[in-house]
Amino acid sequence: MAKKNSTATFEYVEPIGDRVLVRKDEPKRETRGGIALPDAAEIPTITGRIVTISAVVENDEELPLRQYDKILFHPKNMIPVDLEHDNQLFVIPVEDVVAVFRKKTPE
Structure with a gap:
């Protein structure tokens, strides 16, 4: 009996329960004032864009x-x-989602 190749290629991830799949933003390498930061001084990035939401969240x-x-x-x-x-x-x-960024709608 031949063994099947167990390496599968996944095309997408679907979160389960009260979860979302997020693409995290790149860490900042420069301050608002334009000062370049060395690689060792990374500011933690906690923003991102939702890629997929679970059926529960939807x-x-x-x-x-x-x-x-x-x-x-x-x-x-x-x-x-x-x-x-x-x-x-x-x-x-x-x-763990604490805020959603929204554009102001024209009145």
């Missing part, structure tokens, strides 16, 4: 989270997803 009218929203999140419970070479994808519990 169907919860109390949660204002949608795909492609830019969010501010607490990074403590983020789980890295090893799907891309730059490894910027993370699964984040909804309770």
Whole structure:
């Protein structure tokens, strides 16, 4: 009996429960004033863009989270997803999302 190749190529990640999949923003390398920071002095980046939301989040009218929203999140419970070479994808519990960035709508 021949063994099947166990290496699978995954195309996407679907979060389960109250979670979202986020592409974390790149760490800042410069201050607002334009001062370049050395590589050793990294400012933790806790913003990102939602790539995918779970069915639970999508169907919860109390949660204002949608795909492609830019969010501010607490990074403590983020789980890295090893799907891309730059490894910027993370699964984040909804309770760790602390803010959603919105554009002001014209009145």
